Amino acid sequence: MGAKSFGVGRWLRAITRRCGRASWQRRGQGLALVSVPVKGVRMLKLWPVTKCGGPAGLLALMLALGQTPQALAEGAGAAVEQAVPAEIGALLQTLHIDGLIGVMQAEGLDYGMALREEMLPDKTPAAWMAVVGHIYDTGRMRREFETALARELSGAPEVIAAAQAFFGDARGQKILSLEIEARHALLDDKVEEAAQAAVARMEAEGAPRLEALHRFAEANDLIEMNVMGAMNASLAFYRGLNAGGAFGDAMSESDMLAEVWGQEAQVRTETEDWLWPYLSLAYQPLSDEELQAYQRFSETPEGQRLNAAMFAAFDGMFNRISGELGAAAARQMQGEDI
Numbered sequence: 001m002g003a004k005s006f007g008v009g010r011w012l013r014a015i016t017r018r019c020g021r022a023s024w025q026r027r028g029q030g031l032a033l034v035s036v037p038v039k040g041v042r043m044l045k046l047w048p049v050t051k052c053g054g055p056a057g058l059l060a061l062m063l064a065l066g067q068t069p070q071a072l073a074e075g076a077g078a079a080v081e082q083a084v085p086a087e088i089g090a091l092l093q094t095l096h097i098d099g100l101i102g103v104m105q106a107e108g109l110d111y112g113m114a115l116r117e118e119m120l121p122d123k124t125p126a127a128w129m130a131v132v133g134h135i136y137d138t139g140r141m142r143r144e145f146e147t148a149l150a151r152e153l154s155g156a157p158e159v160i161a162a163a164q165a166f167f168g169d170a171r172g173q174k175i176l177s178l179e180i181e182a183r184h185a186l187l188d189d190k191v192e193e194a195a196q197a198a199v200a201r202m203e204a205e206g207a208p209r210l211e212a213l214h215r216f217a218e219a220n221d222l223i224e225m226n227v228m229g230a231m232n233a234s235l236a237f238y239r240g241l242n243a244g245g246a247f248g249d250a251m252s253e254s255d256m257l258a259e260v261w262g263q264e265a266q267v268r269t270e271t272e273d274w275l276w277p278y279l280s281l282a283y284q285p286l287s288d289e290e291l292q293a294y295q296r297f298s299e300t301p302e303g304q305r306l307n308a309a310m311f312a313a314f315d316g317m318f319n320r321i322s323g324e325l326g327a328a329a330a331r332q333m334q335g336e337d338i
Helices: 008-019 055-064 069-073 086-094 097-119 125-135 138-152 157-167 170-185 189-205 208-219 222-243 253-283 288-299 301-333
Strands: 025-027 030-032 034-038 041-045
Touching: 086 097, 086 138, 086 157, 097 125, 097 138, 097 170, 097 301, 125 301, 138 301, 157 170, 157 301, 170 253, 170 288, 189 208, 189 253, 208 222, 208 253, 208 288, 222 253, 222 301, 288 301
Parallel strands: none
Antiparallel strands: 025 030, 034 041
16 A cells, blocks of 8 residues: 555655756746756756656546546645545555555655755745645545545445455554555655665565565556656646746646656656665565465455555545645745745
C-alpha cells in the first residue's frame, strides 16, 4: 500500500534537490518559460512535469480516473461529502490509512517549502506554509480518500473482504507498518542515500531479493501508475497556475499538455530512483515467503481491483491538492493575500 501515490510533491521535491534552483522570470504579472541549464543540458523549464503517452492518451487517463479538464482547471474542487459505508471505514482502519496520509502530509509540507524557495523567494514563509498546511489538511485528505475509495469499491464486497482477510492478520499488519515506517524514514536525505546505496549493491551482486522486488512492482503496476499519477497532478498544478493568472496571457490547453508531456523519462527515472530503495527498505525484514504471499494476493482479481481503487482514490486527492497549490502560488506571485 505504501508505494502507491509517489505523488507530485514527493517527486518534485526530488527534482528540486537534484537539479538545483530553477530560473523564474517575471513577465508583467505573469511568468515566462526560460531556458535554464540542468546538469549541463539546456532545456525549457517552468516546473518539473511529466508525461505518459500522447495527448489523447493523457486525456483518456484523466477521464478514466474521473478527472475532466474542467474539474482539474478548477483545482479539482472539494470532495463531495457523502456517507461512507461502515465497511469502508473499517477497511481504512485495517490499512492504516491515517498513518499513510500523515506521511503524505509531511512530504507535502516539505514540497511546499521547496516550492516557496523556487517560485516565491521574496514571500514570508509563515504565511505561505499556513496555506500549504490547509491544502494538506489530513482530515480533508482522509475524507476525500475514503469517499473516492467507497465509490471505486461500490458493489465489490468480495474485494473488501479479501483485503480484510489478507491485511487484517498479523502478517498483513506487519507489512503495512513496515511500509509506513519506511516511507517516513525516507523523508531523511541520509536514510534515502543509504537505501539507494543498498540497492546499488544488490544490483551489483545480482541479489535475488531485488529480482523479487521487481516482480512485486510489476504485479502491482507501481511504476506506470505512479508515473500516471504524477503526470495528472502536474497538469492540475499547471491549470491552477493558469487559472490564477500566473502566465499573464493564459496558456492554452494544448500548451499545457505539451509542457506536461516534456519529461516522461525524467519522472520515470525519479520514480524508480525512489521506488527501489523504498521497497528494499520496507520489505527487508520480510521473509521470502512473506513477500511471495503479498505478491500472490496482489495478483488475485481482488488484489488487482483493490490496487486500482487505491491509486484512483489517491490520484483524485493529489489532483485537488496540486490544483490548489498552483492557484495559491499564482495569487502570491501577483501580490494577493492568501
